[in-house]
Amino acid sequence: MALRLSLLMIVAALFALSVLIGPAGLSLGDTLRALLLGQGEAATLVMREIRLPRAILAVLVGASLGLSGAAMQGFLRNPLAEPGLIGVSGSAALGAVIVLQAGLAATWWLALPLAALTGALLSVLLILLLAGPRGSSLTLILAGIAISALAGAMTTLVLNLSPNPFAASEVVFWMMGSLSDRSFDHVWIALPFMMIGWALLLSLGRPLDVLTLGEDAAATMGVATGRVRMVLVLGIASCVGAATAVAGAIGFVGLVVPHILRPFVGARPSALLWASALGGAAMVLAADLAVRLVLPDRDLKLGVLMAIIGAPFFLHLIYKTRGELR
Amino acid sequence: MALGVALLCAAPAVARADGPAADAPARVVSMNLCTDQLAMLMAADGQLLSVSHIAFDPLASPMVEEAGRHARNHGQAEEIFAMQPDLVLAGVYSDPYTVGLLRRLGVEVVQFPLETDFDGIRSNILKMGDVLGQEAAARRVVAQFDTDLAALRPADGARPSALLHYANNYTSGDKSLAHQILLAAGLVNATTEAGITAAGSVPLERLVMLLPDLVISGQPYPGASRAEEVLRHPALRDLQQRQSGATLADAEWVCGTPFVLRAVARLVDIRERM
Numbered sequence: 108m109a110l111r112l113s114l115l116m117i118v119a120a121l122f123a124l125s126v127l128i129g130p131a132g133l134s135l136g137d138t139l140r141a142l143l144l145g146q147g148e149a150a151t152l153v154m155r156e157i158r159l160p161r162a163i164l165a166v167l168v169g170a171s172l173g174l175s176g177a178a179m180q181g182f183l184r185n186p187l188a189e190p191g192l193i194g195v196s197g198s199a200a201l202g203a204v205i206v207l208q209a210g211l212a213a214t215w216w217l218a219l220p221l222a223a224l225t226g227a228l229l230s231v232l233l234i235l236l237l238a239g240p241r242g243s244s245l246t247l248i249l250a251g252i253a254i255s256a257l258a259g260a261m262t263t264l265v266l267n268l269s270p271n272p273f274a275a276s277e278v279v280f281w282m283m284g285s286l287s288d289r290s291f292d293h294v295w296i297a298l299p300f301m302m303i304g305w306a307l308l309l310s311l312g313r314p315l316d317v318l319t320l321g322e323d324a325a326a327t328m329g330v331a332t333g334r335v336r337m338v339l340v341l342g343i344a345s346c347v348g349a350a351t352a353v354a355g356a357i358g359f360v361g362l363v364v365p366h367i368l369r370p371f372v373g374a375r376p377s378a379l380l381w382a383s384a385l386g387g388a389a390m391v392l393a394a395d396l397a398v399r400l401v402l403p404d405r406d407l408k409l410g411v412l413m414a415i416i417g418a419p420f421f422l423h424l425i426y427k428t429r430g431e432l433r
Numbered sequence: 434m435a436l437g438v439a440l441l442c443a444a445p446a447v448a449r450a451d452g453p454a455a456d457a458p459a460r461v462v463s464m465n466l467c468t469d470q471l472a473m474l475m476a477a478d479g480q481l482l483s484v485s486h487i488a489f490d491p492l493a494s495p496m497v498e499e500a501g502r503h504a505r506n507h508g509q510a511e512e513i514f515a516m517q518p519d520l521v522l523a524g525v526y527s528d529p530y531t532v533g534l535l536r537r538l539g540v541e542v543v544q545f546p547l548e549t550d551f552d553g554i555r556s557n558i559l560k561m562g563d564v565l566g567q568e569a570a571a572r573r574v575v576a577q578f579d580t581d582l583a584a585l586r587p588a589d590g591a592r593p594s595a596l597l598h599y600a601n602n603y604t605s606g607d608k609s610l611a612h613q614i615l616l617a618a619g620l621v622n623a624t625t626e627a628g629i630t631a632a633g634s635v636p637l638e639r640l641v642m643l644l645p646d647l648v649i650s651g652q653p654y655p656g657a658s659r660a661e662e663v664l665r666h667p668a669l670r671d672l673q674q675r676q677s678g679a680t681l682a683d684a685e686w687v688c689g690t691p692f693v694l695r696a697v698a699r700l701v702d703i704r705e706r707m
Contacts, residue, residue, distance in 0.1 A: 129638050130638050130639050131636075131638035131639055131641070132639075149643075150642070153668065156667045157637055157638055207657040208656050208657055212657065269657075271654045271655060271657060273600050273654070273659075273660035274658045276660070277658055280659055288637050288663045290667045291667060406634070
């Protein structure tokens with residue numbers, strides 16, 4: 108409980124910073140007056156239409172990715188499982204890019220999140236199929252590499268074939284993710300799917316706890332692995348699909364956050380789910396702030412920063428688990 | 434704004450009349466959208482063999498119909514060489530490998546600089562007349578350009594500010610043709626007024642803080658891109674609705690040709706309705 112409260116306070120503090128800091132160079136008083144009272148036409152537009160949706164999206168995307176990572180690791184009992192690393196985000200991006208270029212996203216607002224969700228869904232199913240129920244590290248990572256590479260190549264192909272002169276350069280966005288210049292349009296597109304995903308994944312707390320005892324023990328306690336797996340797949344696809352549809356593929360959040368928080372919650376996956384959602388929100392808020400502070404005018408990609416932070420963690424985890432990697 | 438409308442029709446008055454001079458090149462190929470237009474305005478019948486494929490794209494080219502009377506090329510050295518040209522027209526930023534290869538093959542390539550102001554337009558028109566052997570036609574095009582420009586010269590009075598806003602939050606600084614088009618139409622450039630003089634990407638927040646009287650958005654291309662999504666960002670949508678935002682055809686802005694006067698005329702029209 109104390110952990111959850113302190114995480115909430117960190118998220119709140121980072122959210123406030125995220126709303127207050129930006130290139131427009133507004134004073135603290137101006138930002139608050141514009142945000143809360145709507146004083147100052149330009150400042151109000153900046154606060155309510157640019158910074159607020161960006162901060163909200165950082166929370167939503169971070170929570171979704173953190174939660175997905177924790178749930179996937181809990182189910183596979185494998186600390187290397189992470190939607191970004193094993194190609195789920197990349198496949199979601201491919202789905203999003205296809206409907207965007209086909210023009211469907213412009214005619215029906217649900218097309219974009221649904222396509223990203225479908226991409227994510229197919230890749231999670233494929234990975235679970237390839238890696239098997241226990242998810243041995245080696246097959247999981249190898250399957251993930253193959254799916255990542257394929258999704259990345261197909262995304263690049265679709266963008267290269269686009270008649271739009273700007274599309275080809277946007278491979279970077281789809282592979283690295285960014286929250287710059289997002290608006291409330293994007294919040295409303297992603298939110299419903301994320302809420303469904305959160306509800307599904309958070310409902311897995313007890314089954315995941317029981318599963319730590321092993322599948323046979325879980326079965327005697329009335330936990331149906333098949334049903335858990337289905338809920339997990341749908342929940343991760345909703346979360347990762349919605350997040351990727353609006354912010355591109357942001358990796359490592361689901362890897363780093365549960366890894367940091369695991370010592371604080373003991374080995375209970377149920378507690379880790381909540382903590383990772385909050386921790387993910389804090390992490391993406393912090394990363395998005397860093398992106399704006401380090402190179403304010405260059406639209407540094409969020410995924411680049413996450414990779415710089417996350418890759419050492421990943422390597423450390425591989426080093427620690429290398430005994431099992433065979 | 435009858436004058437503006439008249440100009441919209443009058444601008445492409447093709448000045449072609451004289452037969453080519455004796456030593457003028459007889460087989461000319463253009464591989465750049467802007468040299469395409471200048472060449473089509475002045476070349477004698479049959480002198481210009483081929484223009485770039487972009488000249489056929491109505492989004493980028495104001496002379497699609499005229500382009501249809503020429504063969505199209507894709508700027509590839511092999512296809513251009515096969516046309517056996519005695520002169521190739523290119524821009525300074527045309528692919529240097531293609532240009533280099535054509536020169537190695539013994540083809541004369543003339544490269545035209547980018548026009549960043551109206552003097553640049555005049556000198557490129559005269560240069561085109563010179564290399565095509567159509568000097569008299571070029572002088573007529575310049576004279577017509579100056580007459581039309583003078584007719585559009587804005588009366589003194591309020592000069593509303595306009596924001597040039599392209600995909601990826603790019604904006605044009607004071608060394609751009611777009612900037613000169615704004616000035617010629619009696620507007621001021623919102624970004625240069627605020628001290629942002631270099632062209633490039635400016636954070637959306639800073640652009641919104643300028644509260645321009647007019648937002649001129651880049652023209653959306655087919656397909657989709659995140660770069661262009663920002664043109665429809667809600668923060669700008671508010672400004673655009675209130676301020677009769679305009680999307681102006683790239684075709685009239687990208688090349689320094691007499692067609693920029695169409696852009697000027699449209700802006701004058703918008704300014705007078707504000």
